[in-house]
Amino acid sequence: MGKRVGMEVSIALAEAACQADVDVVAAYPITPQTHIVEHLSELVADGHLDAEFVPVESEHSAMSVCIGSSAAGARTFTSTSSQGLALMNEVVYIASSLRLPIVMVVSNRSLSAPLSIWNDHSDVMSVRDTGWIQVFAENGQEAYDHVFWAFRVGEDRRVLMPVMLHIDGFILSHMVEALEMVDKELVKKYLPAFQPIHRLHPDNPVTMGAFALPELYTEAKKAQDEALKASWPLILQGWEEWAQLTGRRYSPVETYRTEDAEAVLVTMGSMGETASEAADRMRARGEKVGVVKIRLWRPFPFEQVRKALGGARVAVVFDRCVSFGGPGGPVASEIRAALYGEAVRPKVVNFIGGLAGRDVSPQDFQNMVEEAVSRKEDRQEAYRIYGVRG
Amino acid sequence: MDERSRLEAERLDKENVMTEIKTYGPKNLPLEEHFAPGHRACQGCAEVLALRLALKALGKDTVVANATGCMEIVSTPLPTTSWVVPYIHVGFENAAAVCSGVEAGLKALMRKARLPKKLIHCVAVAGDGGTADIGMQALSGALERGHDMVYICLDNEAYMNTGIQRSSSTPYGAMTTTSPPGRLSFGQSTQKKNVAEIAAAHGIPYVATACPSYPWDLMKKVQKAALVEGPAYVHILSVCPTGWRSQPEESIELGKLAVASRVFPLYEVEDGRYKFVPKPPKQVPVVEYLKKQGRFRHLTDNMIEEIQRNVDEQFRRLEAKVRISLEAPQEPQE
Numbered sequence: 001m002g003k004r005v006g007m008e009v010s011i012a013l014a015e016a017a018c019q020a021d022v023d024v025v026a027a028y029p030i031t032p033q034t035h036i037v038e039h040l041s042e043l044v045a046d047g048h049l050d051a052e053f054v055p056v057e058s059e060h061s062a063m064s065v066c067i068g069s070s071a072a073g074a075r076t077f078t079s080t081s082s083q084g085l086a087l088m089n090e091v092v093y094i095a096s097s098l099r100l101p102i103v104m105v106v107s108n109r110s111l112s113a114p115l116s117i118w119n120d121h122s123d124v125m126s127v128r129d130t131g132w133i134q135v136f137a138e139n140g141q142e143a144y145d146h147v148f149w150a151f152r153v154g155e156d157r158r159v160l161m162p163v164m165l166h167i168d169g170f171i172l173s174h175m176v177e178a179l180e181m182v183d184k185e186l187v188k189k190y191l192p193a194f195q196p197i198h199r200l201h202p203d204n205p206v207t208m209g210a211f212a213l214p215e216l217y218t219e220a221k222k223a224q225d226e227a228l229k230a231s232w233p234l235i236l237q238g239w240e241e242w243a244q245l246t247g248r249r250y251s252p253v254e255t256y257r258t259e260d261a262e263a264v265l266v267t268m269g270s271m272g273e274t275a276s277e278a279a280d281r282m283r284a285r286g287e288k289v290g291v292v293k294i295r296l297w298r299p300f301p302f303e304q305v306r307k308a309l310g311g312a313r314v315a316v317v318f319d320r321c322v323s324f325g326g327p328g329g330p331v332a333s334e335i336r337a338a339l340y341g342e343a344v345r346p347k348v349v350n351f352i353g354g355l356a357g358r359d360v361s362p363q364d365f366q367n368m369v370e371e372a373v374s375r376k377e378d379r380q381e382a383y384r385i386y387g388v389r390g
Numbered sequence: 391m392d393e394r395s396r397l398e399a400e401r402l403d404k405e406n407v408m409t410e411i412k413t414y415g416p417k418n419l420p421l422e423e424h425f426a427p428g429h430r431a432c433q434g435c436a437e438v439l440a441l442r443l444a445l446k447a448l449g450k451d452t453v454v455a456n457a458t459g460c461m462e463i464v465s466t467p468l469p470t471t472s473w474v475v476p477y478i479h480v481g482f483e484n485a486a487a488v489c490s491g492v493e494a495g496l497k498a499l500m501r502k503a504r505l506p507k508k509l510i511h512c513v514a515v516a517g518d519g520g521t522a523d524i525g526m527q528a529l530s531g532a533l534e535r536g537h538d539m540v541y542i543c544l545d546n547e548a549y550m551n552t553g554i555q556r557s558s559s560t561p562y563g564a565m566t567t568t569s570p571p572g573r574l575s576f577g578q579s580t581q582k583k584n585v586a587e588i589a590a591a592h593g594i595p596y597v598a599t600a601c602p603s604y605p606w607d608l609m610k611k612v613q614k615a616a617l618v619e620g621p622a623y624v625h626i627l628s629v630c631p632t633g634w635r636s637q638p639e640e641s642i643e644l645g646k647l648a649v650a651s652r653v654f655p656l657y658e659v660e661d662g663r664y665k666f667v668p669k670p671p672k673q674v675p676v677v678e679y680l681k682k683q684g685r686f687r688h689l690t691d692n693m694i695e696e697i698q699r700n701v702d703e704q705f706r707r708l709e710a711k712v713r714i715s716l717e718a719p720q721e722p723q724e
Contacts, residue, residue, distance in 0.1 A: 023498040026491065043669035050502055052494035055529030056487065064484035064528065068455060068491020071478050073505075074498050076491075094480050193504070200476040200492055202451045202510060208481035214466050 002180045002246070009140040010035035010173045012181070013079075013105055013165075016147035018049040019187050020152040023074035026054035026065035031117045032169035037079055059084035063091040063102075070100035070162075071198030071208055075151065078102065080125045081169055082109035091125060095162045096131035097224060098208055099196070100149040101154030102162040103147065104132075104273025108269065109169040111354040119169040121320040123266065124297070125330045131224055133163045133231060134297040138254075138272045140177030142295075143167045145248060146184070148191055153238040155194045159231040166297070170272040170357065186245055229299050252301035254293040255308050257283060263369045264312040264346070268294045268331060271318060271360060278365035289369055293376030294331065305338045312346040315339075316372040318365070319352045319383075328352055328383030336380055347378045353386035360387075397509045398617055420446045429472040430464040434638025436645060437544045439460060439627035440602040441515065444542055444626070448608035448616055450475060452511040453492050457485035457520035460551045461544060483524040486532035486541055489514035504626045511540060511616045517560035518545040522583045529585075533592040533621045540615045540622045543585060546630035548658045554633045554707035557646055558583040561653070563693055563701065564685045566633070571688040589623035596622040597659040598667070602635040603629075603645030607656065614658075627654045634682020646671075647679040659712070664708070676701050 007015075014036050017025070025044070027037040042051040052069070056062045059080050070076040080088065085106055095102055096247055111122040124134075133154065137143035143165065150163035154204075167173055198206045212220050234251070243249040256276045265275040272293035282289040292299070292308045292315075309315050319329025327333035332350035339345040349372035354360040368386060375382075407530035424445035431438035441454065441461055453476045455461050462479045465472035480488045493512040499505040514532070516525055519542040529541060548566045549555040556569040561582045565571050569578040590597045595618040600608040608626065627648055629641040636644055648654040650671045658667045676698045680686040689697075 023490070023502065023504075024494050026494070050497045050498070054490065054494050054535065057534070058525060061484060061487035061528050063532055064480060064487035065491035066495075067480050067497075068478065069495030070491075071488075072453075072495030074491045074495030076495070091481060091484065098480075122663045155670070200478055201496075202453070202476060202507070202508075205474060206477040207466055207473050207477045209477075210466035210468045210471060211463065211479075212468045254667065308566040310413065 001044065001199065002116055002179065002182045002186070004180050006160065006176055007140070007178050008035065008174060009143050009167065010107070011039050012038050012140055012144045012179055013147060013167070014039035014043065015181065016144050017077045018043045018244070019073065019182070019184070020148060020151050020191060022049070022051050022077040023285050024052045024054065024066070024069035024076045025078065026056050026062045026069070026076070027078050027080065027086060028056050028059045028062045030059070030081045032109060032119075032173045033079045033081040033084070033105070035173065036105060036107070059088040060091060063088040066102045067091060067098065067100055070095070070102050071098065073194065073196045073201070075155070075194045077104075079105040079107065080126045083105045084109055085123045086111060086126055091131070092130045094209070099160040099227070100158055100162055101149040101151070103154060103279075104162065105147070105165045105167060107169040107173040108166055116356040119171050120355045120357070124166055125321045125323070127164070128298070129240050130142060131161070131228055132298060133161050133228070133235065134166065135163070136166045136269045136295055136297060137172065138293060138295070140175060141179040141248070142250070143172060144179055144181070145242060145246070145250070148187060149238050149242055151194075152191050153231065153235055156234050157195070157197055159234050160197070161228060161231055165268060171270045175341045182246060182319050190241060190245055195245050231301060235296065251297060251304070252296035253304040253308050254295055256291040256293070258290030258292060258308060258312070260288055262288040262308055263373055264311045265289065265291045265365055265369065266294065266309070266315055266317040266335060267291065268297065268329065269320070271320070271354060274360060274362055275318070275365050278362035278369070280371065281362055282366055300334055302338045305335060306342060307348055308344070309335070309339065310344070314372050315346040315348045316368050317348060317350045318354075318368065319350060320354045322385070324354055330362060332383065333380060347375070348380070349375050350380065350383035351386040358387065394509065394619060395617060420659070422446070422450065424448070424450060424452065424474045424475055425465070426472045431460070432632045434629075434631040436602050436641045437546050437630065438464065438515070440544055440600075440608060440626045440628050443602055443605050443608050444612045445475065446509050446653050447612040448513060451509060451511055454478070455480070455485050455489035455492060455514045457510070457514075457516035457525060458482040458548070459517040459520050461515060463551055467628070474492040480625050482520055484528045485514040485516040485520060485525060486529040489539050489541070490532040490535060490537040493539050497538075512538065514539060514541045515617075516543055517551070518547060519547070519549045519557045520544060522559040522585050523557050529589075530592065533589060533594050533623065534618050536670040538619055538621070540612070540624065541589075543623070543625045545625060545626045546626045546633060547582070550630050550633040559585065563689050563697060565688060566685070576693060578690065586623065586659075588637070589625070590662070592621075593662065594621045594623060595619070595661055599625045599627070599654065601627045601645045601649055601654060601656065602643045603649065604656065604668065609666070611658065633685070635687070636682055640682060644679070644682055647674065647682065650674045651676045651679040652701050653679055655705060655708055657708065657712070664711040666712055667717060
């Protein structure tokens with residue numbers, strides 16, 4: 001049994017990286033990620049963590065340093081948000097293409113303009129197709145646990161993929177929560193040392209980052225896609241072994257009261273708890289409402305989504321980002337793709353909301369469900385931005 | 391001799407790499423190649439020659455982080471590579487950052503006893519575009535943070551790989567595909583950015599300029615750069631027959647003329663002190679250097695005079711720095 005503490009989630013994430021004994025941390029300050037790396041630099045300064053803390057001059061260089069250190073075979077950690085993630089976008093793609101198991105916590109935040117520091121998933125969607133394993137934490141405990149999971153899965157020689165751990169900025173990052181920390185022995189048991197297949201070292205020289213002509217590029221990309229999909233069983237195994245050690249069980253898609261649900265709310269991140277509250281309230285009134293929470297964003301859990309939503313009459317997908325001039329909500333677009341081939345499938349209604357920290361209450365979710373049930377239209381472009389003025 | 395120099399001396403000895411270069415002679419060159427033949431560089435490319443010499447000076451215990459550019463494109467078409475030493479290419483603007491990451495990673499792993507202790511040179515290699523333009527921020531960051539690494543800029547004075555576009559390192563008056571002479575233009579309208587001076591302004595322990603037309607000098611400087619603890623910067627002028635519209639067989643001669651005309655003086659900045667290394671050769675007029683290159687063909691006599699005046703002025707400033715450095719006390723005095 002681990003130690004139960006009350007701790008700010010950002011601090012807990014830094015403590016987890018410290019417990020994972022990371023070798024290199026490279027990061028640039030950006031709100032609301034700052035507390036994570038501030039605490040890591042303190043841990044290094046006080047000698048609790050033996051790591052190189054590289055205070056880079058930009059996020060682009062943060063990820064570039066991470067690529068260099070991971071390629072040298074060092075366990076590497078970073079964290080960013082929003083504009084920082086957008087700035088490093090180029091190299092985020094390269095980290096996964098070079099198969100470097102960097103772990104990055106993204107404290108999710110809106111993208112400018114207008115400039116805003118508050119939480120939504122606009123930054124997430126800018127890196128949706130970068131080839132990283134991506135997972136959302138719903139609360140502080142999940143966030144803490146997934147740092148170990150991320151290193152364990154990403155560094156597995158059968159995976160070798162970078163992992164992005166998404167936490168909602170402020171809502172999660174700056175929240176003091178009760179959580180259970182694991183002890184040293186457990187970490188040792190769960191997370192073996194990083195043993196890369198190749199590293200940049202004169203004893204066994206390799207060339208990384210060569211260029212490909214059209215004759216080879218397609219094959220390289222197919223291999224990458226297959227490798228990401230092939231990480232699936234190791235992702236599950238990582239969760240299974242964590243459950244055996246801690247009793248805390250995770251899955252790609254989590255369901256809440258969906259057994260006989262006619263309407264199902266679909267969320268990602270910390271909104272899952274608010275949606276669950278809404279479901280409870282509606283259940284209390286006799287309405288059959290459940291919640292599906294997408295935890296694993298990449299590789300996308302198609303089969304689990306189909307299974308979770310198969311019995312519902314309406315799926316109310318709540319997005320926190322706008323895909324302008326396109327499908328509106330990126331999550332709804334994915335859900336729709338997962339369900340398209342099914343003979344019997346729920347009507348999919350897409351709401352976009354909670355942009356840049358705008359509060360979404362249980363009542364809001366209830367309103368969405370009511371509107372969705374009465375809605376005739378079942379086309380993706382009929383998405384609605386919820387709670388907007390004018 | 392400190393621990394680091396001792397380790398390095400032992401290694402050089404073991405691999406039959408010269409420890410001190412006194413006399414010029416091909417037989418004195420280390421035989422080992424770290425950049426293999428079979429690359430696709432143009433005929434007469436002095437950049438690839440500089441790279442080959444630099445790697446001979448560095449030896450096999452070297453990791454290279456290369457920016458996108460000519461040297462990357464000529465050396466690594468999948469599934470082949472010309473690199474005998476460990477090599478990584480990530481992007482255009484971030485060779486310095488990637489290199490500092492490699493350095494940090496290896497340092498941490500050695501300190502934590504996950505890797506045996508060994509002196510490994512972490513070297514970033516980039517062109518002038520990847521250094522003076524798009525890579526400037528990452529370079530400045532890495533130099534300021536004090537990583538134990540060498541940054542080598544192979545300066546061929548334009549974006550040759552993408553088809554000879556101007557960079558901030560293109561000299562005044564030069565024709566490139568984006569600084570074409572025309573009715574309203576005389577070619578590049580700005581003066582060449584002096585990145586060696588910018589590097590020196592970071593207060594790093596070692597900065598040098600070099601040219602493969604002076605191969606021994608180049609190798610000595612690269613060795614020195616690798617041996618100092620902390621960041622070192624070596625700026626190497628690399629003649630590019632394709633972009634300069636010069637004769638491939640004249641690349642070495644052209645490099646010598648760049649130095650002799652004082653367009654590209656060779657010097658070192660050690661702990662802030664400037665020194666001409668080697669001694670500047672007898673000055674030749676700038677026109678001797680310019681007339682061998684098609685990129686300056688359009689220049690009028692007046693413009694050549696203007697360039698000569700500017701070269702002289704820049705050299706005087708450099709001389710002043712060298713003079714002040716000689717006057718400055720070598721050690722703090724009682």
